[in-house]
Amino acid sequence: MSMPRLVDRHPELGSDELVAALTPPPRFDExxxxxxxxxxxxxxxxxxxxxxxxxxxxxxxxxxxxxxxxxxxxxxxxxxxxxxxxxxxxxxxxxxxxxxxxxxxxxxxxxxxxxxxxxxxxxxxxxxxxxxxxxxxxxxxxxxxxxxxxxxxxxxxxxxxxxxxxxxxxxxxxxxxxxxxxxxxxxxxxxxxxxxxxxxxxxxxxxxxxxxxxDYRHRDQPEPPEPLDEDELAERARTTPAATFDDFERLCAHLQRVHPSKYGRMVDDVAAVHLSGLHTVPNQGVALRVVALADRLYDRAVPVRVSGEPLSALFGEEMLAGGYRKKYLRALSRLTALSRELATS
The missing domain is CATH 3.40.50.300 (P-loop containing nucleotide triphosphate hydrolases)
Known part of the structure:
Protein backbone atom coordinates (compact mmCIF):
# COMPACT_ATOMS: atom_id res chain seq x y z
CA MET A 1 0.00 0.00 0.00
CA SER A 2 1.40 3.40 -0.98
CA MET A 3 2.02 5.98 1.72
CA PRO A 4 0.27 9.38 1.80
CA ARG A 5 2.22 12.13 0.04
CA LEU A 6 2.10 15.90 0.18
CA VAL A 7 2.53 16.01 -3.60
CA ASP A 8 -0.91 14.44 -3.98
CA ARG A 9 -2.58 17.31 -2.13
CA HIS A 10 -4.06 20.22 -4.09
CA PRO A 11 -5.92 22.34 -1.51
CA GLU A 12 -8.36 25.09 -2.44
CA LEU A 13 -9.00 28.11 -0.22
CA GLY A 14 -11.57 30.83 -0.89
CA SER A 15 -11.34 34.50 0.12
CA ASP A 16 -13.80 34.11 3.01
CA GLU A 17 -11.74 31.23 4.36
CA LEU A 18 -8.56 33.30 4.08
CA VAL A 19 -10.09 36.08 6.19
CA ALA A 20 -11.53 33.66 8.74
CA ALA A 21 -8.14 31.98 9.04
CA LEU A 22 -6.40 35.16 10.25
CA THR A 23 -5.74 33.79 13.73
CA PRO A 24 -2.57 32.60 15.51
CA PRO A 25 -1.44 29.11 14.45
CA PRO A 26 -2.47 26.16 16.62
CA ARG A 27 0.98 26.05 18.26
CA PHE A 28 0.08 29.34 19.99
CA ASP A 29 -3.49 28.58 21.08
CA GLU A 30 -2.55 28.53 24.76
CA ASP A 215 17.49 31.07 20.37
CA TYR A 216 15.75 28.93 22.99
CA ARG A 217 15.46 26.08 20.48
CA HIS A 218 19.25 25.86 20.29
CA ARG A 219 20.17 26.09 23.95
CA ASP A 220 20.80 22.37 24.31
CA GLN A 221 21.36 20.93 20.82
CA PRO A 222 22.46 23.43 18.17
CA GLU A 223 22.69 20.83 15.39
CA PRO A 224 19.83 18.92 13.72
CA PRO A 225 19.75 15.11 14.04
CA GLU A 226 21.69 13.08 11.49
CA PRO A 227 19.67 12.04 8.42
CA LEU A 228 18.23 8.54 8.42
CA ASP A 229 19.01 6.06 5.67
CA GLU A 230 16.31 5.59 3.02
CA ASP A 231 14.96 2.27 4.30
CA GLU A 232 14.71 3.45 7.89
CA LEU A 233 12.98 6.67 6.82
CA ALA A 234 10.40 4.73 4.82
CA GLU A 235 9.79 2.35 7.72
CA ARG A 236 9.31 5.23 10.16
CA ALA A 237 6.82 6.81 7.77
CA ARG A 238 4.88 3.54 7.42
CA THR A 239 4.62 3.05 11.17
CA THR A 240 3.73 6.66 12.08
CA PRO A 241 -0.03 7.28 11.91
CA ALA A 242 -1.13 10.15 9.64
CA ALA A 243 2.42 10.64 8.34
CA THR A 244 3.45 11.59 4.82
CA PHE A 245 6.42 10.38 2.78
CA ASP A 246 7.75 12.46 -0.12
CA ASP A 247 10.71 12.55 -2.43
CA PHE A 248 12.24 15.96 -1.74
CA GLU A 249 12.86 16.76 -5.42
CA ARG A 250 9.24 16.06 -6.34
CA LEU A 251 7.98 18.03 -3.35
CA CYS A 252 9.99 21.08 -4.43
CA ALA A 253 8.36 20.86 -7.88
CA HIS A 254 4.92 20.53 -6.26
CA LEU A 255 5.49 23.58 -4.08
CA GLN A 256 6.02 25.66 -7.21
CA ARG A 257 2.57 24.65 -8.49
CA VAL A 258 0.68 25.37 -5.24
CA HIS A 259 0.21 28.94 -4.00
CA PRO A 260 1.97 29.49 -0.63
CA SER A 261 -1.32 30.70 0.89
CA LYS A 262 -2.49 27.07 0.64
CA TYR A 263 0.50 25.40 2.30
CA GLY A 264 -1.17 25.50 5.70
CA ARG A 265 -4.22 23.65 4.41
CA MET A 266 -1.91 21.17 2.68
CA VAL A 267 -0.38 20.06 6.02
CA ASP A 268 -3.36 20.62 8.34
CA ASP A 269 -4.02 16.97 9.24
CA VAL A 270 -0.46 15.64 8.90
CA ALA A 271 1.12 14.15 12.02
CA ALA A 272 4.69 13.94 10.67
CA VAL A 273 6.51 14.74 7.43
CA HIS A 274 9.18 12.45 5.98
CA LEU A 275 11.42 13.81 3.21
CA SER A 276 13.53 11.41 1.18
CA GLY A 277 16.73 12.51 -0.54
CA LEU A 278 17.03 15.97 0.97
CA HIS A 279 19.54 18.16 -0.85
CA THR A 280 20.51 21.78 -1.27
CA VAL A 281 17.72 23.62 -3.06
CA PRO A 282 18.69 24.64 -6.59
CA ASN A 283 17.61 28.27 -6.67
CA GLN A 284 16.07 31.09 -4.69
CA GLY A 285 12.57 30.59 -6.07
CA VAL A 286 12.43 27.06 -4.70
CA ALA A 287 14.18 28.13 -1.50
CA LEU A 288 11.50 30.71 -0.66
CA ARG A 289 8.77 28.12 -1.22
CA VAL A 290 10.56 25.73 1.14
CA VAL A 291 10.76 28.55 3.71
CA ALA A 292 7.00 29.08 3.44
CA LEU A 293 6.37 25.35 3.94
CA ALA A 294 8.74 25.28 6.94
CA ASP A 295 6.79 28.15 8.51
CA ARG A 296 3.46 26.34 8.11
CA LEU A 297 4.91 23.11 9.52
CA TYR A 298 6.28 25.00 12.49
CA ASP A 299 2.97 26.80 13.04
CA ARG A 300 1.26 23.42 13.32
CA ALA A 301 4.06 21.67 15.23
CA VAL A 302 4.42 18.99 12.53
CA PRO A 303 7.64 17.01 13.16
CA VAL A 304 10.06 16.29 10.32
CA ARG A 305 12.38 13.39 9.46
CA VAL A 306 14.78 13.38 6.50
CA SER A 307 17.19 11.21 4.57
CA GLY A 308 19.92 12.37 2.21
CA GLU A 309 21.86 15.47 3.22
CA PRO A 310 21.47 17.05 6.67
CA LEU A 311 19.04 19.94 7.15
CA SER A 312 22.00 22.27 7.59
CA ALA A 313 22.77 21.78 3.87
CA LEU A 314 19.32 22.88 2.72
CA PHE A 315 20.40 26.39 1.67
CA GLY A 316 23.75 26.96 -0.04
CA GLU A 317 26.43 29.36 1.14
CA GLU A 318 25.55 31.93 -1.50
CA MET A 319 21.93 31.98 -0.36
CA LEU A 320 22.91 32.29 3.29
CA ALA A 321 25.10 35.26 2.43
CA GLY A 322 22.40 37.05 0.43
CA GLY A 323 19.47 39.34 1.13
CA TYR A 324 17.19 36.55 2.35
CA ARG A 325 19.74 35.28 4.89
CA LYS A 326 17.49 35.89 7.92
CA LYS A 327 14.57 34.15 6.27
CA TYR A 328 16.67 31.06 5.49
CA LEU A 329 18.19 30.98 8.98
CA ARG A 330 14.70 31.17 10.50
CA ALA A 331 13.62 28.20 8.38
CA LEU A 332 16.68 26.19 9.44
CA SER A 333 16.04 27.04 13.08
CA ARG A 334 12.43 25.91 12.84
CA LEU A 335 13.13 22.75 10.85
CA THR A 336 15.89 21.82 13.30
CA ALA A 337 13.45 22.20 16.21
CA LEU A 338 10.85 20.08 14.37
CA SER A 339 13.38 17.37 13.51
CA ARG A 340 14.40 17.02 17.17
CA GLU A 341 10.81 16.21 18.10
CA LEU A 342 11.14 12.86 16.28
CA ALA A 343 14.84 12.24 16.76
CA THR A 344 14.43 9.86 19.69
CA SER A 345 11.13 8.27 18.75
Whole structure:
Protein backbone atom coordinates (compact mmCIF):
# COMPACT_ATOMS: atom_id res chain seq x y z
CA MET A 1 0.00 0.00 0.00
CA SER A 2 1.40 3.40 -0.98
CA MET A 3 2.02 5.98 1.72
CA PRO A 4 0.27 9.38 1.80
CA ARG A 5 2.22 12.13 0.04
CA LEU A 6 2.10 15.90 0.18
CA VAL A 7 2.53 16.01 -3.60
CA ASP A 8 -0.91 14.44 -3.98
CA ARG A 9 -2.58 17.31 -2.13
CA HIS A 10 -4.06 20.22 -4.09
CA PRO A 11 -5.92 22.34 -1.51
CA GLU A 12 -8.36 25.09 -2.44
CA LEU A 13 -9.00 28.11 -0.22
CA GLY A 14 -11.57 30.83 -0.89
CA SER A 15 -11.34 34.50 0.12
CA ASP A 16 -13.80 34.11 3.01
CA GLU A 17 -11.74 31.23 4.36
CA LEU A 18 -8.56 33.30 4.08
CA VAL A 19 -10.09 36.08 6.19
CA ALA A 20 -11.53 33.66 8.74
CA ALA A 21 -8.14 31.98 9.04
CA LEU A 22 -6.40 35.16 10.25
CA THR A 23 -5.74 33.79 13.73
CA PRO A 24 -2.57 32.60 15.51
CA PRO A 25 -1.44 29.11 14.45
CA PRO A 26 -2.47 26.16 16.62
CA ARG A 27 0.98 26.05 18.26
CA PHE A 28 0.08 29.34 19.99
CA ASP A 29 -3.49 28.58 21.08
CA GLU A 30 -2.55 28.53 24.76
CA UNK A 31 0.17 31.15 24.95
CA UNK A 32 -0.44 34.14 27.20
CA UNK A 33 1.66 36.85 28.82
CA UNK A 34 1.57 34.89 32.08
CA UNK A 35 3.22 31.80 30.58
CA UNK A 36 6.00 33.67 28.79
CA UNK A 37 9.10 33.02 30.94
CA UNK A 38 11.67 35.81 30.51
CA UNK A 39 15.32 34.84 30.65
CA UNK A 40 16.69 36.48 33.85
CA UNK A 41 19.96 37.12 32.03
CA UNK A 42 18.13 39.15 29.37
CA UNK A 43 16.24 42.04 31.03
CA UNK A 44 14.87 43.21 27.67
CA UNK A 45 12.58 40.17 27.64
CA UNK A 46 10.71 41.19 30.80
CA UNK A 47 10.59 44.76 29.49
CA UNK A 48 9.02 43.49 26.26
CA UNK A 49 6.28 41.69 28.20
CA UNK A 50 5.49 44.93 30.01
CA UNK A 51 5.41 46.88 26.74
CA UNK A 52 3.04 44.36 25.16
CA UNK A 53 0.73 44.43 28.19
CA UNK A 54 0.68 48.22 28.05
CA UNK A 55 -0.07 48.21 24.32
CA UNK A 56 -2.95 45.76 24.80
CA UNK A 57 -4.34 47.87 27.64
CA UNK A 58 -4.15 50.93 25.41
CA UNK A 59 -6.33 49.22 22.80
CA UNK A 60 -8.90 48.45 25.48
CA UNK A 61 -9.00 52.04 26.80
CA UNK A 62 -11.29 54.57 25.09
CA UNK A 63 -9.85 57.93 24.12
CA UNK A 64 -10.07 60.43 26.98
CA UNK A 65 -10.63 64.17 27.20
CA UNK A 66 -11.81 66.47 24.48
CA UNK A 67 -9.12 65.65 21.96
CA UNK A 68 -10.06 63.59 18.94
CA UNK A 69 -9.35 59.87 19.09
CA UNK A 70 -7.06 60.00 16.10
CA UNK A 71 -5.08 62.90 17.58
CA UNK A 72 -4.57 60.99 20.80
CA UNK A 73 -3.68 57.88 18.82
CA UNK A 74 -0.88 59.61 16.97
CA UNK A 75 0.22 61.83 19.85
CA UNK A 76 3.93 61.94 20.61
CA UNK A 77 5.70 61.87 23.91
CA UNK A 78 5.07 59.56 26.82
CA UNK A 79 7.15 58.16 29.62
CA UNK A 80 10.89 57.76 29.21
CA UNK A 81 10.77 59.40 25.80
CA UNK A 82 8.60 56.63 24.33
CA UNK A 83 5.96 57.48 21.76
CA UNK A 84 3.30 55.60 23.69
CA UNK A 85 0.50 57.06 21.59
CA UNK A 86 1.78 55.51 18.36
CA UNK A 87 -0.59 53.09 16.64
CA UNK A 88 2.10 50.43 16.17
CA UNK A 89 4.28 48.21 18.36
CA UNK A 90 7.29 46.57 16.76
CA UNK A 91 9.07 43.64 18.46
CA UNK A 92 12.59 43.35 17.10
CA UNK A 93 14.94 40.52 18.03
CA UNK A 94 16.73 37.41 16.89
CA UNK A 95 15.41 33.90 16.44
CA UNK A 96 13.80 32.03 19.31
CA UNK A 97 13.50 34.89 21.84
CA UNK A 98 9.72 34.60 22.10
CA UNK A 99 8.55 37.38 19.78
CA UNK A 100 5.75 35.29 18.31
CA UNK A 101 4.70 34.09 21.78
CA UNK A 102 4.29 37.72 22.83
CA UNK A 103 2.52 38.73 19.62
CA UNK A 104 0.03 35.88 19.94
CA UNK A 105 -0.44 36.69 23.64
CA UNK A 106 -1.24 40.26 22.72
CA UNK A 107 -3.76 39.05 20.14
CA UNK A 108 -5.45 36.82 22.76
CA UNK A 109 -5.63 39.78 25.15
CA UNK A 110 -7.57 42.03 22.75
CA UNK A 111 -11.28 41.69 22.10
CA UNK A 112 -12.70 40.98 18.64
CA UNK A 113 -12.65 42.03 15.88
CA UNK A 114 -8.96 41.37 15.35
CA UNK A 115 -6.68 39.61 12.88
CA UNK A 116 -3.36 37.78 13.06
CA UNK A 117 -1.27 36.93 10.01
CA UNK A 118 2.27 36.36 8.91
CA UNK A 119 3.58 38.99 6.55
CA UNK A 120 3.28 36.55 3.64
CA UNK A 121 -0.30 35.66 4.58
CA UNK A 122 -1.18 39.35 4.68
CA UNK A 123 0.22 40.06 1.23
CA UNK A 124 -1.50 36.91 -0.08
CA UNK A 125 -4.78 38.16 1.36
CA UNK A 126 -4.42 41.50 -0.44
CA UNK A 127 -3.58 39.64 -3.63
CA UNK A 128 -6.75 37.56 -3.40
CA UNK A 129 -9.16 40.27 -2.21
CA UNK A 130 -7.68 43.33 -3.88
CA UNK A 131 -6.33 46.32 -1.96
CA UNK A 132 -9.58 48.22 -1.40
CA UNK A 133 -11.50 45.13 -0.30
CA UNK A 134 -8.71 44.16 2.10
CA UNK A 135 -8.83 47.67 3.60
CA UNK A 136 -12.61 47.44 3.91
CA UNK A 137 -12.50 44.09 5.68
CA UNK A 138 -9.68 44.99 8.06
CA UNK A 139 -10.40 48.64 8.84
CA UNK A 140 -13.04 47.75 11.43
CA UNK A 141 -10.59 45.66 13.44
CA UNK A 142 -9.19 46.70 16.79
CA UNK A 143 -5.85 44.98 16.15
CA UNK A 144 -3.84 43.63 13.24
CA UNK A 145 -0.94 41.44 14.39
CA UNK A 146 1.74 40.73 11.77
CA UNK A 147 4.36 38.06 12.43
CA UNK A 148 7.77 38.06 10.71
CA UNK A 149 7.44 41.42 8.99
CA UNK A 150 9.41 41.35 5.75
CA UNK A 151 9.79 43.55 2.70
CA UNK A 152 11.16 41.51 -0.18
CA UNK A 153 10.56 43.77 -3.18
CA UNK A 154 9.44 47.31 -4.04
CA UNK A 155 5.89 46.16 -4.74
CA UNK A 156 5.53 44.77 -1.24
CA UNK A 157 7.03 47.95 0.18
CA UNK A 158 4.41 50.13 -1.43
CA UNK A 159 1.60 47.68 -0.74
CA UNK A 160 2.28 47.32 2.97
CA UNK A 161 3.05 50.96 3.68
CA UNK A 162 -0.17 52.03 1.96
CA UNK A 163 -2.18 49.31 3.71
CA UNK A 164 -0.88 50.21 7.16
CA UNK A 165 -1.38 53.90 6.48
CA UNK A 166 -5.03 53.33 5.58
CA UNK A 167 -5.65 50.97 8.48
CA UNK A 168 -3.98 53.06 11.19
CA UNK A 169 -5.76 56.16 9.92
CA UNK A 170 -8.99 54.19 10.37
CA UNK A 171 -8.06 53.45 14.00
CA UNK A 172 -6.58 49.96 13.69
CA UNK A 173 -3.67 49.28 16.05
CA UNK A 174 -0.83 47.24 14.54
CA UNK A 175 1.66 44.97 16.30
CA UNK A 176 4.47 43.29 14.40
CA UNK A 177 7.52 41.12 14.88
CA UNK A 178 10.66 40.97 12.79
CA UNK A 179 14.40 40.45 12.89
CA UNK A 180 15.04 43.87 11.31
CA UNK A 181 14.28 47.35 12.57
CA UNK A 182 11.43 48.91 10.60
CA UNK A 183 13.54 51.66 8.99
CA UNK A 184 16.02 48.98 7.81
CA UNK A 185 13.48 46.65 6.17
CA UNK A 186 14.38 45.75 2.63
CA UNK A 187 18.09 46.41 2.93
CA UNK A 188 20.12 43.94 0.90
CA UNK A 189 17.03 42.70 -0.95
CA UNK A 190 16.29 45.56 -3.35
CA UNK A 191 17.26 49.18 -3.94
CA UNK A 192 15.92 50.31 -0.58
CA UNK A 193 17.37 53.79 -1.05
CA UNK A 194 14.70 54.41 -3.68
CA UNK A 195 11.99 53.70 -1.15
CA UNK A 196 13.38 55.34 1.98
CA UNK A 197 10.51 57.80 2.23
CA UNK A 198 7.93 55.01 2.25
CA UNK A 199 9.93 52.83 4.67
CA UNK A 200 10.58 55.71 7.08
CA UNK A 201 6.95 56.82 6.96
CA UNK A 202 5.94 53.33 8.03
CA UNK A 203 8.64 53.16 10.71
CA UNK A 204 7.39 56.37 12.31
CA UNK A 205 4.11 54.64 13.17
CA UNK A 206 5.82 52.03 15.38
CA UNK A 207 7.28 52.05 18.85
CA UNK A 208 10.24 49.68 18.61
CA UNK A 209 10.87 47.24 21.48
CA UNK A 210 14.08 45.25 21.34
CA UNK A 211 14.17 41.65 22.66
CA UNK A 212 17.62 40.16 23.18
CA UNK A 213 18.74 36.62 23.93
CA UNK A 214 19.82 33.31 22.36
CA ASP A 215 17.49 31.07 20.37
CA TYR A 216 15.75 28.93 22.99
CA ARG A 217 15.46 26.08 20.48
CA HIS A 218 19.25 25.86 20.29
CA ARG A 219 20.17 26.09 23.95
CA ASP A 220 20.80 22.37 24.31
CA GLN A 221 21.36 20.93 20.82
CA PRO A 222 22.46 23.43 18.17
CA GLU A 223 22.69 20.83 15.39
CA PRO A 224 19.83 18.92 13.72
CA PRO A 225 19.75 15.11 14.04
CA GLU A 226 21.69 13.08 11.49
CA PRO A 227 19.67 12.04 8.42
CA LEU A 228 18.23 8.54 8.42
CA ASP A 229 19.01 6.06 5.67
CA GLU A 230 16.31 5.59 3.02
CA ASP A 231 14.96 2.27 4.30
CA GLU A 232 14.71 3.45 7.89
CA LEU A 233 12.98 6.67 6.82
CA ALA A 234 10.40 4.73 4.82
CA GLU A 235 9.79 2.35 7.72
CA ARG A 236 9.31 5.23 10.16
CA ALA A 237 6.82 6.81 7.77
CA ARG A 238 4.88 3.54 7.42
CA THR A 239 4.62 3.05 11.17
CA THR A 240 3.73 6.66 12.08
CA PRO A 241 -0.03 7.28 11.91
CA ALA A 242 -1.13 10.15 9.64
CA ALA A 243 2.42 10.64 8.34
CA THR A 244 3.45 11.59 4.82
CA PHE A 245 6.42 10.38 2.78
CA ASP A 246 7.75 12.46 -0.12
CA ASP A 247 10.71 12.55 -2.43
CA PHE A 248 12.24 15.96 -1.74
CA GLU A 249 12.86 16.76 -5.42
CA ARG A 250 9.24 16.06 -6.34
CA LEU A 251 7.98 18.03 -3.35
CA CYS A 252 9.99 21.08 -4.43
CA ALA A 253 8.36 20.86 -7.88
CA HIS A 254 4.92 20.53 -6.26
CA LEU A 255 5.49 23.58 -4.08
CA GLN A 256 6.02 25.66 -7.21
CA ARG A 257 2.57 24.65 -8.49
CA VAL A 258 0.68 25.37 -5.24
CA HIS A 259 0.21 28.94 -4.00
CA PRO A 260 1.97 29.49 -0.63
CA SER A 261 -1.32 30.70 0.89
CA LYS A 262 -2.49 27.07 0.64
CA TYR A 263 0.50 25.40 2.30
CA GLY A 264 -1.17 25.50 5.70
CA ARG A 265 -4.22 23.65 4.41
CA MET A 266 -1.91 21.17 2.68
CA VAL A 267 -0.38 20.06 6.02
CA ASP A 268 -3.36 20.62 8.34
CA ASP A 269 -4.02 16.97 9.24
CA VAL A 270 -0.46 15.64 8.90
CA ALA A 271 1.12 14.15 12.02
CA ALA A 272 4.69 13.94 10.67
CA VAL A 273 6.51 14.74 7.43
CA HIS A 274 9.18 12.45 5.98
CA LEU A 275 11.42 13.81 3.21
CA SER A 276 13.53 11.41 1.18
CA GLY A 277 16.73 12.51 -0.54
CA LEU A 278 17.03 15.97 0.97
CA HIS A 279 19.54 18.16 -0.85
CA THR A 280 20.51 21.78 -1.27
CA VAL A 281 17.72 23.62 -3.06
CA PRO A 282 18.69 24.64 -6.59
CA ASN A 283 17.61 28.27 -6.67
CA GLN A 284 16.07 31.09 -4.69
CA GLY A 285 12.57 30.59 -6.07
CA VAL A 286 12.43 27.06 -4.70
CA ALA A 287 14.18 28.13 -1.50
CA LEU A 288 11.50 30.71 -0.66
CA ARG A 289 8.77 28.12 -1.22
CA VAL A 290 10.56 25.73 1.14
CA VAL A 291 10.76 28.55 3.71
CA ALA A 292 7.00 29.08 3.44
CA LEU A 293 6.37 25.35 3.94
CA ALA A 294 8.74 25.28 6.94
CA ASP A 295 6.79 28.15 8.51
CA ARG A 296 3.46 26.34 8.11
CA LEU A 297 4.91 23.11 9.52
CA TYR A 298 6.28 25.00 12.49
CA ASP A 299 2.97 26.80 13.04
CA ARG A 300 1.26 23.42 13.32
CA ALA A 301 4.06 21.67 15.23
CA VAL A 302 4.42 18.99 12.53
CA PRO A 303 7.64 17.01 13.16
CA VAL A 304 10.06 16.29 10.32
CA ARG A 305 12.38 13.39 9.46
CA VAL A 306 14.78 13.38 6.50
CA SER A 307 17.19 11.21 4.57
CA GLY A 308 19.92 12.37 2.21
CA GLU A 309 21.86 15.47 3.22
CA PRO A 310 21.47 17.05 6.67
CA LEU A 311 19.04 19.94 7.15
CA SER A 312 22.00 22.27 7.59
CA ALA A 313 22.77 21.78 3.87
CA LEU A 314 19.32 22.88 2.72
CA PHE A 315 20.40 26.39 1.67
CA GLY A 316 23.75 26.96 -0.04
CA GLU A 317 26.43 29.36 1.14
CA GLU A 318 25.55 31.93 -1.50
CA MET A 319 21.93 31.98 -0.36
CA LEU A 320 22.91 32.29 3.29
CA ALA A 321 25.10 35.26 2.43
CA GLY A 322 22.40 37.05 0.43
CA GLY A 323 19.47 39.34 1.13
CA TYR A 324 17.19 36.55 2.35
CA ARG A 325 19.74 35.28 4.89
CA LYS A 326 17.49 35.89 7.92
CA LYS A 327 14.57 34.15 6.27
CA TYR A 328 16.67 31.06 5.49
CA LEU A 329 18.19 30.98 8.98
CA ARG A 330 14.70 31.17 10.50
CA ALA A 331 13.62 28.20 8.38
CA LEU A 332 16.68 26.19 9.44
CA SER A 333 16.04 27.04 13.08
CA ARG A 334 12.43 25.91 12.84
CA LEU A 335 13.13 22.75 10.85
CA THR A 336 15.89 21.82 13.30
CA ALA A 337 13.45 22.20 16.21
CA LEU A 338 10.85 20.08 14.37
CA SER A 339 13.38 17.37 13.51
CA ARG A 340 14.40 17.02 17.17
CA GLU A 341 10.81 16.21 18.10
CA LEU A 342 11.14 12.86 16.28
CA ALA A 343 14.84 12.24 16.76
CA THR A 344 14.43 9.86 19.69
CA SER A 345 11.13 8.27 18.75
Missing amino acids: VRFDNYVPNPAEPSQAAAVAACREFAAGIARPASGGASWLRSLFGRGGRNGHSDGLPGLYLDGGFGVGKTHLLASLWHEVEQPKAYATFVELTNLVGVLGFNEAVRRLSGHRLLAIDEFELDDPGDTMLVTQLLSRLTDAGVRVAATSNTLPDKLGEGRFAAVDFLREIHAMAERFRVVRIDGP
